[in-house]
Amino acid sequence: MIEVTQLLNAADQGDPQAAAHLLPLVYDELRRLAAARLAAEPSGNTLQPTALVHEAYLRLVGASGGDQWDHRGHFFAAAAEAMRRILIDDARRKAAERHGGAMRRQELDADVSPVPEPNEDLLALDEALNRLEVEDPLKANLVKLRYFAGLSLAEAAAALDLPERTAGRHWAFARAWLRRAVEGSSEKES
Amino acid sequence: MTEEQVFLAALDLDNPDDRTAFLEKACGGDVAFRRQVDELLAAHFKPGEFLNEPLGRQLGSGLATPVHDCLVSQIANQRGGAGAGEKKPEEEHDDLQFLKPSARPDSLGRIGHYEVLQVLGRGGFGIVFRAFDEALQRVVALKALAPTVAATSPARKRFLREARSSARVRHENVVQIHAVEEQPLPYLVMEFIPGETLQQRINRTGPLDAPEIVRFGRQIAEALAAAHATGLIHRDIKPCNVLIEEGHQRIKVNDFGLARAADDASLTQSGMLAGTPMFMAPEQARGEPLDHRADLFSLGSVLYVMATGRPPFRASTTYAVLRRVIEDSPRPIRDLIPETPQWLSDIIAKLQAKKSSDRFQSAREVADVLADCETRLGMNPPPKSFSRISRSRPSASRFGQWKWLVAAVLFLPVLALAATEFIGLTHWLHHQQPIPDQSKNVEGEQTRLERPQDNGLPVDFNNTLAMKFKLIPAGKFKMGSSPEEIEYWLNLVEQEGHKLFLRSESPEHEVEITKPFYLGATEVTVGQFRQFIEANPKYMPDDDRWNDPGFKQTNEHPVVWISWRDASEFCNWLSKKEGRKYRLPTEAEWEYACRAGTNTRYCYGDDEAQLDRHAWFINNSKFGTKPVAGKKSNNWGLFDMHGNAWEWCQDYHDFDYYQNSPARDPMGPEDGMRYVKRGGAWCFGAVDARSAYRSHTGGGCECGFRVLLVAPPDNAPAENAK
Numbered sequence: 001m002i003e004v005t006q007l008l009n010a011a012d013q014g015d016p017q018a019a020a021h022l023l024p025l026v027y028d029e030l031r032r033l034a035a036a037r038l039a040a041e042p043s044g045n046t047l048q049p050t051a052l053v054h055e056a057y058l059r060l061v062g063a064s065g066g067d068q069w070d071h072r073g074h075f076f077a078a079a080a081e082a083m084r085r086i087l088i089d090d091a092r093r094k095a096a097e098r099h100g101g102a103m104r105r106q107e108l109d110a111d112v113s114p115v116p117e118p119n120e121d122l123l124a125l126d127e128a129l130n131r132l133e134v135e136d137p138l139k140a141n142l143v144k145l146r147y148f149a150g151l152s153l154a155e156a157a158a159a160l161d162l163p164e165r166t167a168g169r170h171w172a173f174a175r176a177w178l179r180r181a182v183e184g185s186s187e188k189e190s
Numbered sequence: 191m192t193e194e195q196v197f198l199a200a201l202d203l204d205n206p207d208d209r210t211a212f213l214e215k216a217c218g219g220d221v222a223f224r225r226q227v228d229e230l231l232a233a234h235f236k237p238g239e240f241l242n243e244p245l246g247r248q249l250g251s252g253l254a255t256p257v258h259d260c261l262v263s264q265i266a267n268q269r270g271g272a273g274a275g276e277k278k279p280e281e282e283h284d285d286l287q288f289l290k291p292s293a294r295p296d297s298l299g300r301i302g303h304y305e306v307l308q309v310l311g312r313g314g315f316g317i318v319f320r321a322f323d324e325a326l327q328r329v330v331a332l333k334a335l336a337p338t339v340a341a342t343s344p345a346r347k348r349f350l351r352e353a354r355s356s357a358r359v360r361h362e363n364v365v366q367i368h369a370v371e372e373q374p375l376p377y378l379v380m381e382f383i384p385g386e387t388l389q390q391r392i393n394r395t396g397p398l399d400a401p402e403i404v405r406f407g408r409q410i411a412e413a414l415a416a417a418h419a420t421g422l423i424h425r426d427i428k429p430c431n432v433l434i435e436e437g438h439q440r441i442k443v444n445d446f447g448l449a450r451a452a453d454d455a456s457l458t459q460s461g462m463l464a465g466t467p468m469f470m471a472p473e474q475a476r477g478e479p480l481d482h483r484a485d486l487f488s489l490g491s492v493l494y495v496m497a498t499g500r501p502p503f504r505a506s507t508t509y510a511v512l513r514r515v516i517e518d519s520p521r522p523i524r525d526l527i528p529e530t531p532q533w534l535s536d537i538i539a540k541l542q543a544k545k546s547s548d549r550f551q552s553a554r555e556v557a558d559v560l561a562d563c564e565t566r567l568g569m570n571p572p573p574k575s576f577s578r579i580s581r582s583r584p585s586a587s588r589f590g591q592w593k594w595l596v597a598a599v600l601f602l603p604v605l606a607l608a609a610t611e612f613i614g615l616t617h618w619l620h621h622q623q624p625i626p627d628q629s630k631n632v633e634g635e636q637t638r639l640e641r642p643q644d645n646g647l648p649v650d651f652n653n654t655l656a657m658k659f660k661l662i663p664a665g666k667f668k669m670g671s672s673p674e675e676i677e678y679w680l681n682l683v684e685q686e687g688h689k690l691f692l693r694s695e696s697p698e699h700e701v702e703i704t705k706p707f708y709l710g711a712t713e714v715t716v717g718q719f720r721q722f723i724e725a726n727p728k729y730m731p732d733d734d735r736w737n738d739p740g741f742k743q744t745n746e747h748p749v750v751w752i753s754w755r756d757a758s759e760f761c762n763w764l765s766k767k768e769g770r771k772y773r774l775p776t777e778a779e780w781e782y783a784c785r786a787g788t789n790t791r792y793c794y795g796d797d798e799a800q801l802d803r804h805a806w807f808i809n810n811s812k813f814g815t816k817p818v819a820g821k822k823s824n825n826w827g828l829f830d831m832h833g834n835a836w837e838w839c840q841d842y843h844d845f846d847y848y849q850n851s852p853a854r855d856p857m858g859p860e861d862g863m864r865y866v867k868r869g870g871a872w873c874f875g876a877v878d879a880r881s882a883y884r885s886h887t888g889g890g891c892e893c894g895f896r897v898l899l900v901a902p903p904d905n906a907p908a909e910n911a912k
Contacts, residue, residue: 087245119238119239119240119241119242119243120240120241120245122245143241146241146244147241147244147245148244148245149244150244150245169198172197172198172201172234173194173197173198173230175233175234175240175241176197176230176231176233176234177230177233178240178241179233179234179236179240179241180229180230180232180233182240183233183236183240184229184232184233
């Protein structure tokens with residue numbers, strides 16, 4: 001807990017190392033929380049990222065740390081990246097299962113509604129996001145905050161310290177950019 | 191133009207022709223560039239949900255917005271309607287597949303031996319019906335677990351288990367559960383209560399008066415006592431779970447124990463906490479284990495809504511509500527509804543204590559206290575003792591102490607109040623006799639204070655930079671914080687570093703300031719600091735952001751990004767310029783001046799909820815400092831002692847300094863690495879803004895200072911002659 005707070009402080013003072021060190025801690029906490037959620041209801045398949053992220057924040061930083069609003073930006077950034085890894089790993093695992101022995105479980109739980117397919121091709125999206133991250137880290141962060149951490153535009157804008165209108169324009173561009181990369185017909189090099 | 195600029199500019203044009211024309215121009219002849227932009231725009235306008243729904247929510251699709259919250263709140267809506275006009279469009283009934291066809295024309299279908307007559311409410315958790323029990327020939331309410339939820343066995347099992355345990359509670363103030371059925375899906379058969387929910391009642395009439403609050407509150411407490419006696423915790427006491435039975439004005443508490451089943455169900459379906467956490471206890475909001483006292487906190491919040499018409503902890507997001515539940519004190523009831531009796535707001539405050547050990551310890555006790563009040567309210571005139579209310583109230587005595595201090599400071603003849611522990615009660619019995627309110631205590635009033643040790647010095651002094659100073663009389667005060675106060679905050683903060691600083695406020699010890707002095711009424715402003723910089727072109731401040739702090743500032747804002755050295759140099763320059771002795775205050779002088787005769791958490795009292803009137807801090811000043819003297823001053827006319835800029839003091843910082851600090855005019859440790867700063871800042875919380883909080887960390891966008899002028903001010907008349 002101290003460590004997270006110290007790292008957040010260092011990150012606030014512009015130490016890029018701190019942000020990097022923050023990630024594994026946040027990742028572990030989120031993984032643990034997500035696992036606990038899944039264990040509580042193994043046949044369900046749900047992760048409400050915003051709830052997880054907020055819970056992780058309260059656990060790692062504490063309620064009083066919440067006062068330091070500038071902390072939250074760094075925390076959310078780390079959490080969004082962590083959620084991305086958790087969710088993408090999950091998608092990879094599922095994709096592998098689909099080719100493998102997952103059918104039995106489906107048969108056993110006949111009355112469980114099938115796991116919904118996301119609107120996006122997650123693995124392609126992940127790759128595209130990697131490229132966006134190189135070109136424009138700010139917009140990549142915005143996408144992670146919204147899509148993986150589940151923040152609203154206003155919350156994400158606050159976390160990134162952007163006016164909401166600017167964040168909205170960034171979002172429009174990033175979304176189109178990623179969609180072109182994932183779904184577009186062109187073989188465009190970025 | 192970059193791809194992004196062209197794309198965004200094109201989006202701003204609504205007309206496709208304009209857009210094409212613009213693209214022609216912007217892309218020139220660059221065909222490849224044009225194609226890229228076209229593809230971006232195509233991707234933008236392409237139908238579909240790409241990225242629109244956060245991934246987690248998609249994976250947990252199904253019940254996106256659970257509204258079990260006020261599941262039964264529509265119960266009253268059916269009154270008099272007799273089902274007419276309540277026929278919902280057919281598509282809304284596709285979740286009623288589990289009902290068997292019925293021969294009755296007014297029936298939606300059958301389940302068991304019940305004819306389902308009407309949908310009273312729907313939520314992510316289930317559906318509530320009005321139904322007719324064919325066997326016993328009576329109207330009942332049915333609550334069925336939503337088919338989607340019922341499909342998963344843990345939720346189903348928990349629903350049944352909780353329903354069965356709540357069926358064991360039999361009490362006139364609890365909605366009686368007649369039966370718990372499992373087929374074709376789990377459902378409860380309950381007594382049907384015609385009437386309205388407490389929420390509807392408040393919506394309809396606004397805040398309730400004291401006798402009604404006490405009457406309803408007592409009945410809710412009775413219901414809780416009955417449930418707690420069987421080991422059942424409600425977990426979700428809120429106004430829409432409280433029904434008011436038509437005609438009798440009798441309270442029936444609903445949904446005992448079901449909150450947990452509901453949360454379970456909706457969590458696993460949507461990953462979201464079902465319903466609103468506005469009435470949750472702090473321990474619930476933190477996800478900690480809880481006991482029956484969580485219900486007492488929620489009861490306090492329900493009484494609060496009855497008294498004020500609004501929930502105590504409101505915010506725009508669930509998370510923000512949770513934080514407020516954990517951290518904030520609700521706005522004092524009497525701020526909102528001044529005629530609320532003090533004893534009632536005391537009872538509510540005690541129920542809403544953040545620590546469960548500070549609350550009443552049982553619903554029985556609450557019911558008894560309220561019953562007592564109810565009886566006495568019924569008498570005319572009410573008898574003189576409400577001793578049960580005041581007896582075990584730690585915060586009442588603190589409140590009393592605060593009042594005493596304000597009274598003492600103002601020399602008003604209400605000191606007698608301090609003699610009784612039952613302050614709130616006394617006050618009530620005296621028919622709202624006005625009490626000294628610290629809100630009167632704004633600048634201007636303090637000049638009337640009797641200050642025996644002023645030695646004829648003027649109270650106000652302005653210098654050549656138009657800096658305003660206030661005379662601070664010599665005197666004694668208690669420096670630091672009591673063990674209880676420190677313990678209180680240690681429980682609230684979680685960071686070890688923070689705790690270290692809190693502990694350094696101990697031990698509380700008496701300090702004497704032997705000479706009067708003058709202290710800046712405000713923090714040094716940007717404009718004043720600028721004069722120093724302009725007069726000393728060679729001086730390089732440690733951080734040039736004082737002039738461009740990263741947020742908007744005027745000359746009237748307190749200067750920040752100031753190092754201790756910058757602050758000291760300013761004082762030296764000013765001393766030389768005016769031939770007077772200016773310096774930074776010592777830590778002791780600062781705290782003494784901040785307290786201005788008080789011994790409370792802040793210069794006006796203990797209530798964090800009122801800090802907003804006195805300070806710019808995290809809750810009210812995001813993204814920057816605010817012009818000085820924008821909030822109320824303390825008793826001695828000093829502004830922004832709490833919050834705005836964090837103020838450098840003269841002394842070195844030492845965590846252990848209070849262990850052996852001199853009792854008279856302490857000057858800080860001989861040596862050290864860092865300097866003290868005091869008073870919290872715009873970007874920090876209420877804990878750091880307290881009179882006693884000592885800090886040293888860092889310098890930066892929060893750091894400014896205020897100047898002390900050694901008295902008497904005009905010991906160097908030569909200066910004026912120049």
